[in-house]
Amino acid sequence: MSGTAKISAAPTSLPAGAIAASLRNACVKFGSFTAIDGISIDIEEGQFYTILGPSGCGKSTMLRLVSDLIPAASGDVTIFGKSTEEARLAREFAFVFQDATLLPWRSALKNVELPLEIGRRRGVPIPVGDKTPRELLDLVGLSGREDALPHELSGGMRQRVAIARALVCHPKLLLMDEPFGALDEMTRDHLNLQLLRIWKETGVTILFVTHSIPEAVFLGQKVLMLQAHPGRLREVVDIDLPSPRTIEQRDTPEFTRYSAYLRKLLETC
Numbered sequence: 001m002s003g004t005a006k007i008s009a010a011p012t013s014l015p016a017g018a019i020a021a022s023l024r025n026a027c028v029k030f031g032s033f034t035a036i037d038g039i040s041i042d043i044e045e046g047q048f049y050t051i052l053g054p055s056g057c058g059k060s061t062m063l064r065l066v067s068d069l070i071p072a073a074s075g076d077v078t079i080f081g082k083s084t085e086e087a088r089l090a091r092e093f094a095f096v097f098q099d100a101t102l103l104p105w106r107s108a109l110k111n112v113e114l115p116l117e118i119g120r121r122r123g124v125p126i127p128v129g130d131k132t133p134r135e136l137l138d139l140v141g142l143s144g145r146e147d148a149l150p151h152e153l154s155g156g157m158r159q160r161v162a163i164a165r166a167l168v169c170h171p172k173l174l175l176m177d178e179p180f181g182a183l184d185e186m187t188r189d190h191l192n193l194q195l196l197r198i199w200k201e202t203g204v205t206i207l208f209v210t211h212s213i214p215e216a217v218f219l220g221q222k223v224l225m226l227q228a229h230p231g232r233l234r235e236v237v238d239i240d241l242p243s244p245r246t247i248e249q250r251d252t253p254e255f256t257r258y259s260a261y262l263r264k265l266l267e268t269c
């Protein structure tokens with residue numbers, strides 16, 4: 001498990017176009033404070049990455065950098081070979097936050113349709129995909145609840161609407177910042193399984209921030225461990241567990257070994 005670090009690894013053996021996001025010595029500063037200090041990594045297309053690290057190490061900042069919400073002070077970030085701004089305008093990626101941020105007066109379906117409406121109003125071309133908003137609600141297990149208002153849905157259901165909304169413009173990269181952090185354990189387990197199914201069905205690349213080591217191991221093909229003060233990429237840990245993942249796998253010795261390894265690593269970050 002150790003020695004799998006791929007920090008700054010050049011994608012020599014990967015076919016062209018197989019890199020979803022590339023960070024090259026990326027730094028983020030807030031005034032004189034350095035939040036991220038020289039992160040270099042290639043995010044491979046179609047993979048599920050989870051991001052772990054101590055509080056304040058820059059996990060959210062990294063996602064905000066990739067999603068063009070904040071600029072790099074130095075270094076380079078590209079998404080599918082485009083600048084983050086070009087990728088945002090081309091709707092190459094979508095963001096899911098810890099809070100579902102649904103419009104309370106719009107039904108589940110109308111919330112999912114919102115990015116399409118905004119795009120149409122602004123004359124922005126929407127990437128064409130094979131799933132309609134209704135089919136996306138079905139994909140996240142909410143068919144029959146299209147007309148429900150957000151307050152009529154549970155927290156987990158609201159997050160599923162947010163995921164469907166994020167997928168409506170058919171992004172190739174999904175950025176998720178602790179999307180299930182506020183949910184109870186059972187709901188989180190259920191949504192973890194659903195998210196893995198959605199990931200497989202859509203082929204979307206996922207970057208997923210979590211505080212939970214079991215969640216990071218369960219979801220991730222690779223875990224990015226960040227360290228704090230300043231925020232740096234400490235190690236990339238490949239998670240080589242059988243697919244499809246099942247809740248029962250959490251009781252296996254391999255799963256426990258990965259969790260223990262990450263816990264030890266986290267203690268030194």
Ligand SMILES: Nc1ncnc2c1ncn2[C@@H]1O[C@H](COP(=O)(O)OP(=O)(O)OP(=O)(O)O)[C@@H](O)[C@H]1O
Pocket residue numbers: 030033035053054055056057058059060061062
């Ligand atoms: N807008 C901002 N202005 C100033 N400092 C900021 C800003 N946003 C983040 N920071 C600082 O940057 C550092 C990284 O913050 P970030 O939110 O990325 O950490 P995190 O790893 O996601 O934390 P947590 O696990 O607690 O959510 C922190 O020290 C934080 O205080």
